[in-house]
């Protein structure tokens with residue numbers, strides 16, 4: 001029996017399940033007759049058959065997955081699904097496989113960067129497919145972040161496990177994932193429905209409400225319009241978006257607790273949520289004042305409106321834009337990109353290093369300062385009342401370091417291929433944090449289609465690296481992983 | 485008795501000693517009659533009197549310095565001496581105290597960034613003073629890096645202690661510094677003389693040879709010409725510079741051993757030296773090929789010559805330029821700035837995080853990858869055959885993290901003041917690594933005079949932060965340091 005049998009068998013099942021998600025755009029395509037029907041027929045059939053073949057080939061395997069299999073599994077899911085997801089885009093739009101894979105990866109990693117222009121004119125079903133990818137990616141992410149990564153011990157993820165609701169604490173891999181997923185998916189689906197309804201009430205069409213509801217909950221940032229939220233130009237719609245982006249930027253485990261206890265108290269006990277909201281609030285007002293001081297918007301309330309929407313959008317790693325904030329004095333967009341690197345919570349659908357790790361890193365640095373002053377003092381790092389063991393602290397520090405090394409080295413690689421430094425750096429930051437738009441040639445008013453194929457592949461890699469929290473991917477890329 | 489008495493008494497002595505170094509430009513000024521004589525008279529008298537006052541006031545203090553005093557001492561020396569060193573520049577050149585302090589800080593931290601244009605026309609004694617500051621700063625740095633910082637336990641410096649020659653291993657603070665300093669200063673002075681002689685033989689005037697010898701050994705990067713090494717346009721002079729920059733970029737403790745044993749073997753046993761030379765060699769050839777491929781220099785040998793000089797100059801954090809490498813395709817100068825952040829050895833006069841820490845960080849990350857695959861495996865990080873204890877690893881990781889945080893936050897601050905992102909980022913990288921020239925408005929063909937006063941102060945702060953290895957300064961800036 002193939003040593004990867006349990007992984008391939010599970011992969012086959014996931015691919016089959018993924019094929020089923022194609023039925024939604026397929027149905028829509030038939031109903032509205034947007035000319036993309038045959039494309040979904042083919043994509044659906046191909047995906048389902050591939051999944052069926054894999055599952056059938058290894059169906060007799062009864063071995064449980066181990067930690068090593070877990071790594072391979074996660075990496076395979078996040079590299080293989082985008083290839084299938086790219087099929088309808090390639091077949092219908094005639095874009096290259098490089099661009100289609102980028103777009104699909106961008107959806108499933110909830111990055112939301114696009115290579116497509118003229119989005120308003122796309123077939124409805126293609127737009128539904130793009131946004132649905134984000135929503136499905138967000139679902140997968142919740143399982144990944146709350147159930148799988150902690151088991152794999154990536155970057156101190158074990159630490160965050162303690163903060164998720166009760167039923168998910170121990171037990172074996174498969175049943176645990178299932179029980180975790182059920183509770184959290186219920187919450188995720190429920191809030192998504194609320195979000196769609198709120199968008200509809202605020203004035204969106206049903207189709208726009210569904211699409212934007214999907215990309216808001218996944219913190220994805222895809223839109224059905226080239227002008228993103230600038231198309232609507234509606235404070236009400238922006239307010240709805242802000243509210244739901246903030247919710248999705250916090251731990252879904254906390255939301256699950258809040259819903260099941262019908263109380264907001266769990267948020268008071270979630271240190272990440274407090275810091276996240278504080279950072280957003282201060283930044284929104286700070287940037288509004290900064291824009292006023294630089295006469296970008298003479299009226300403070302106008303500045304506050306645009307600051308609130310765009311700062312929250314980038315800080316939560318969503319990536320919507322209501323104005324071309326790349327035209328603001330450069331401190332503002334750089335600060336926004338800085339926020340997206342750490343503001344969202346572990347267990348949310350956001351990207352970056354996560355607030356929990358940022359707090360641990362801060363406490364660690366403070367400890368080193370104290371230790372320098374009092375070499376013999378004992379000072380332990382706590383989070384949520386618990387003392388963090390050294391293994392976790394090492395993992396978090398190494399994660400923080402590798403996160404920065406990844407950004408520096410991928411930026412240098414993009415610059416080597418001929419991109420200017422600003423475009424390269426902001427593109428990589430936006431990719432690694434799964435945020436979406438950068439600055440320069442890949443700013444909010446442009447698309448990633450300007451990149452050459454090789455640069456596009458680097459960006460796809462960077463999205464994957466960020467989404468899998470760097471080490472998951474690095475482990476599988478190590479020769480030692482494949483030995484024996 | 486003042487609780488800072490031992491610190492202030494020692495500071496007084498150091499200020500008095502520093503006043504004595506003004507006698508060199510004073511004498512030169514009288515000999516060549518360059519019009520700056522009275523300036524040195526005043527500066528010398530003022531500095532000596534201030535030092536004398538401090539020392540006299542606290543002369544009766546007999547308490548030994550403790551670790552806390554050590555922090556204060558180091559920070560005071562590196563903030564107070566530049567103020568005195570700025571006196572001749574302010575008085576003679578009529579530049580603002582902001583610019584003069586920046587120039588003096590740039591010298592004493594061996595950064596070598598300048599606010600002065602028309603350097604060729606400066607009074608000879610002023611040029612001597614600038615270059616001598618670098619050389620004196622390099623001397624101070626050797627004591628700081630090899631004797632003081634390890635005792636203060638900054639960023640894992642204790643680890644590097646083991647690799648310095650025998651007599652410096654333990655004993656109390658003061659006698660130990662003295663014995664360490666004697667051996668290393670002897671080597672430093674000897675190599676400096678060789679360097680000066682080599683420059684003279686390669687064709688420099690005696691004055692240029694002395695000045696450039698000073699700034700080469702301190703890896704400072706000041707020059708007596710606006711065109712830096714482009715003024716000489718001599719492969720022989722560039723070869724001399726490359727050789728001595730490489731020597732000064734490696735541990736002076738290793739050099740001390742090599743000299744005392746009359747053998748090159750100590751360099752074979754110095755892992756930092758090997759990596760440093762390998763990184764430089766690969767980069768020099770890589771950049772030469774890159775320049776050839778981009779048709780910057782049609783002839784490979786010309787590309788190799790300019791690559792060799794400028795890459796080694798930036799990688800060793802020296803900061804000389806023989807051509808305006810800011811005009812090269814942007815990957816080349818960015819790669820050079822990347823090198824300067826880690827290439828030089830601990831115990832050299834270079835800046836950045838140092839190769840020893842870079843190696844430890846790399847091994848740490850590798851360990852985390854292994855640990856993710858085999859959660860129960862025991863894998864210890866070694867350097868030079870020794871197992872690094874967890875405390876050291878934490879310190880190094882925290883240092884690596886804070887180093888990056890410093891660059892990000894100071895860059896954001898400079899951008900906030902209105903600088904463009906490239907100028908701000910490269911200026912901060914060049915300051916924190918004590919390298920000198922950045923890119924954009926502060927590239928190798930321009931000066932830091934373009935900055936506004938507040939921006940100049942940020943840069944002075946960044947140089948200090950880098951030179952004191954971040955934590956030394958952070959500790960003193962903590963409220964907790966001043967309590968009790």
Ligand SMILES: [K+]
Nearest residue numbers: 111220318435
């Ligand atoms: K996003």
Ligand SMILES: [K+]
Nearest residue numbers: 595704802919
């Ligand atoms: K320098």
